[in-house]
Amino acid sequence: MAGVDGSLAAEAAIRWATAEAASRGAELHLIQAVTPLLPGHTVDHAAAVEILDAAVALARELAPGVAVDGRLDDGTPSAALIKASTEADLVVIGSRGLGLMLGALIGSTGLDLAANAWCPIVVVRPDLAGESGTRVVIGYDGSSASDRALELGLDYAHRHELKLRVVAAQPPNTELHRITPEELQAAVHDRAHGQHAELVQITGHPAEHLLRLSADARLIVLGARGRGGFTGMLLGSTTQTVLHHAHCPVAIIPTAALGG
């Protein structure tokens, strides 16, 4: 499923989601939220229908074999997409919408979804950077969210014939949550079905290393939360930093997507 709003980032999201739906043999549902405005203002329904129709036409043209439909939702973009995420396998959105938040690479919808969606999400940049990348990079910290990140990353790498790099960074000056090489190896081996993965264990700031080791990435995969942080937070600091600075699409496993 992909969210559309007529922006360049949304077009990138449609292209990415269409390719992924084709690869997975899945249907593609395009959703455009048409948020009711303040009293006295009216929603330009005709314009919204036009944008949605163009989005559906683009997806059908890109992948004639994929079943594509589109619908309007009268909630806010995040409410509409979070609701839709209860029935989707994956929600794909553009990193920025039409709203302007100066200096931020990711919009509020992306942050809201990463924190609250019921299935994995992918945030795609408008410039389609990362399209030529050759590997999937996964951030692993031993949390159940990063276990799911490992599974999603392995599956994506397998289907798209990409190399795989699993990064476990140990923050300096702490022994908290240290992962042994054996634990890392076992976590990957148990899920890899023979796929080869490069394992990188390194000391330092996790987000810094993840970004540095993703220069050649087609996709970065992370949990929304990890093992550290504060319980009240919905998005961990590693994930927030990577979402703001990544040069390729980022897949996030929200906590609600982990199930019981």
Ligand SMILES: Nc1ncnc2c1ncn2[C@@H]1O[C@H](COP(=O)(O)OP(=O)(O)O)[C@@H](O)[C@H]1O
């Ligand atoms: N030390 C680390 N090395 C590699 N990846 C990490 C590390 N810490 C976190 N990550 C990745 O980032 C995700 C979110 O973790 P983080 O932002 O640190 O949240 P929290 O504050 O809850 O620990 C994790 O699920 C994992 O994918």
Ligand SMILES: [Mg+2]
């Ligand atoms: Mg952490």
